[in-house]
Amino acid sequence: MATKILLEHVGVEGIRAIDTYLAHGGYRSVGKALKEMSSDQLVEEVKTAGLRGRGGAGFPTGMKWSFLDKKSENPRYLVCNADESEPGTFKDRYLMERIPHLLIEGMITASYALGANTSYIYVRGEMMPVIRLLEKAIAEAYAKGYLGKNILGSGYNLDLYVQPGGGAYICGEETALLESLEGKRGNPRNKPPFPAVSGLYGCPTVINNVETIASVPWIVNNGGAAYASIGIGKSTGTKLISACGNIRQPGVYEIELGLPVEEFLYSDVYCGGIAEGRELKAVVPGGSSVPILPKELILKTAAGEPRLMSYESLAEGGFVSGSMLGSGGFIVFDDRACIVRNLWNFTRFYHHESCGQCSPCREGTGWMAKVLHRIEHGHGKMSDIDLLVDVAKHIEGKTICPLGDAAAWPVGSAIRHFRDEFEAHVKNPDSCLAKHLHGAYAHAASIM
């Protein structure tokens, strides 16, 4: 059985209540951290663990923590990014819904490590039930003395707040999140300065994903070295993968990093293979923004090595033949899926979610969505295909925040690997595999 770090107790009845959570070893890390460890030791432990940010970029968490400007006279903040809105990614919601106290526990130990006395969990506004669960969990933690003044007699104070988001994907981008948390329009900030120096209210701030923070208690309890022994190479520990698409068992799985993609996709412990006896066509392995890979390249790298569920292996081959682990949103397409239609759908999303601050993203995402709409509905030209590639290229790397890249990558990769399908749409629109859906989203064109 694979090690479970995050989901070990999710099946326990009543685990959302603090007493049950405590009975299963909950909040042990708080006592250990606050009484036995200095904040610097904690940061070192997380560095040793090799924990990497689970929000998508995979940045080493210990290093991020050590960048926090501790010399500043200003207060320091820890902000948990629970805005999860990337199509295909639904792991944070699962974790918060099933075992909310794990996140609260992680917030306390991580806040202590950073010397923060006020911390926030910024939750996607649409997830109201989750917000209520977290608020209840926080109230319980205050009542038991894990939050508030002088926690467990250690002299450490922490107040923890839940902030519902404003209902925009862009508020998951860390600096847009900070703007939104400050009560402003959620526009990403130009960097530098980075949040570690000037974040929330201009104070040093760390922003971490839900899953990142929820991994901290285990690291504190078991040590960074134990965490680092799980996984493969620089991809240490476990990762939540939200699997969806036409697979037999969609859902959220905790895997040890390094698991072969083939095993994840076909084993009955995980996805259980493609449903309805269909064949695999392609996978978007890390949430809608990462490059799509066709069957041949998702199971094996271009060099013929088995592809593994790890930061390095999924990226093997760069964007020519690889992709990214991203946030762990594993989207599977079977042989009936229309790549053009799917790309149009993703692009429509990025167009809708662009904050509109910078010209390449504001204008380019809409342009790509319109051209894709035309191709999908039988009004495309051959030249449109290269036009899309060129527009994507003029967005990528030219924007304020990575949403522009997130919009460009799917376009570049879908055309790279499935150009014939785009050409077929132009030459013979009736060949579209999703033709039966053409009337279905007629309104979509009108809102673009």
Next chain:
Amino acid sequence: MSDLLKVTIDGNSIEVPPGTTIMQAARQLGGKYPPAMCYYEPLKNTGGKCRVCLVKVAQTSEANPRPMPKLVASCITRVEQGMVVENETSKEVLDARNGVVEFLLINHPLDCPVCDQAGECDLQNLSYEHGHEQTRYEEGRREFERIDIGPYVQLHMTRCILCYRCVYAADQLTGQRVHGVLNRGDVSEIGTYIQQSIENEFSGNIIDVCPVGALTDKTYRFKQRVWFSKPFDAHRNCDKCCGKVVLWMKGDTIIRVTARKNEFGEVTDFICNNCRFEHKQAADWTIEGPRVIDPESVIGANKYELPVVSPAVNVDAKFVSE
């Protein structure tokens, strides 16, 4: 002096104090500095949005000779000791800039023939240099209704490129912030929320900071193509602002009053609405002389002479003789 930083842009070097941006250094160097559609030096926090000023940093600093991985916005990127920047000399930069200009144009109405800004439009100028001759964009363009925001200013959102300059101007020049950006993405709009009018003594400056024809002077609408009017520097004693303006004349009639722009097209001395909208009589002003106009510009193409000074116009001899 040792605490100056040496930066090289397109092969020319200059020493600048710490904190200087690449754009500022490039402007000091002269020559071809990066264009700017959103950055506006006199207004704090502007810049970083339009991306036309992207440049390549070929060497980050003396200590770190590696290039920066992506093109950077020169208006907000600070110079480091020994930095090497490529602007006009980089193909990558020119390609990216052409791309940005194309993006700015796809939803722009191209109604220059009926736009009051034509002739002094930054986007028009930029597209002469970086535009394609034909558009690759075949889809419908975004359109908005025109709205009057207050007695003096009209907002034609269809032309807006969302540079946010007017938002910062309103925030920084006027006591009460009265407008901002509503909605998201390419349907974002400059707005006053429930169509409140913009009414305060410095609101007219949002017209001058607008790089395109989205915010125009209602008292000047369709009066004259800008290149047919003759600009004069003039001043008056004003207790609210510096009183230093440009009068735009048609014969002896003042058809428009604006603030003065410097060589980078920026207003540094903002003027009040009283000077801008309520003093259209020549007798209200002391005329200093013809405004010096860049001969390369559209307005400059119409070489004009000193005005026939009518008795009502009070010309300050000192300025004329200069």
